[in-house]
Amino acid sequence: MSSHHIVRDDQEPALIIANGAACSEELLGQLLEWSPLVVVLDSAIERVLELGIKVDVLLGDFDRGFDVNYYKDSQYPIEIVYTPNQDKTDLEKAFDYLIQRNIPAVNVIWATGKRADHTITNITNIVRFRNQLKIVVLDDHSKIYLLPNKFEKWYPKNSILSLIPIGEVSNIYSKNLVYPLENDTLTIGYRTGSSNHVAEDGIVTIEHQKGDLLLMECWD
Structure with a gap:
């Protein structure tokens, strides 16, 4: 090296x-x-x-x-x-x-x-x-970072994206995910956004109003 x-x-x-x-x-x-x-x-x-x-x-x-x-x-x-x-x-x-x-x-x-x-x-x-x-x-296997309140990034279709809340994260909206989020709340230990996928080649948008939300770009 x-x-x-x-x-x-x-x-x-x-x-x-x-x-x-x-x-x-x-x-x-x-x-x-x-x-x-x-x-x-x-x-x-x-x-x-x-x-x-x-x-x-x-x-x-x-x-x-x-x-x-x-x-x-x-x-x-x-x-x-x-x-x-x-x-x-x-x-x-x-x-x-x-x-x-x-x-x-x-x-x-x-x-x-x-x-x-x-x-x-x-x-x-x-x-x-x-x-x-x-x-x-x-x-x-992963790249992990904190999301801003509005996040936009281009991904190829079927990219694995996991949304992991630290505590509770509310008012979450997404575009171009297989399992869309529409004014959803995620809470660690109860409900997370693990193993979501990008629906089509293009921009993924994730927005949330309150809380700390981690994005994990994952690959096997």
Whole structure:
């Protein structure tokens, strides 16, 4: 795996590599190609270095007993960010770091697929940081992000789109979905919009008035 390329000053999303299930080399390579900044959580650093990835920032509480100075030498110039706060996950601290640097958007990989509690927390944190950072979580099967109140995007027919509410989301309308929504309400744990499909090639429109609604673009 080659190192990432530096692109126009923070105009492309940063990349955070967490410590969940690994994604394909193809997806990882695509994201590295356009990421101006690669942040790795300390729990994943050895896995990342095994792939030959150049790391810009190593962040965490460093409670695993490794020598931080080793990474200063092997990954020079690398920024080491010590974040001992135990009230936040390392991924949350990485989001805080990007916000402090005024970086507006980030892609996150290796954030799903291992422990269920970590996966759920990582996905729902998209909502927590909604007003400060545009977060997209990706793996080999899905792309997950928060929808604005009105969303429009072109998709090919039969693309799988899942609408997942965080809490309750009301007054939802859709166009060009196989299972249309017409002033509907979705509530996590009771009714979600999982595994909907695009009806025809073209623009899909999804609108909602109240609540936090995640879109998962899914593929098998």
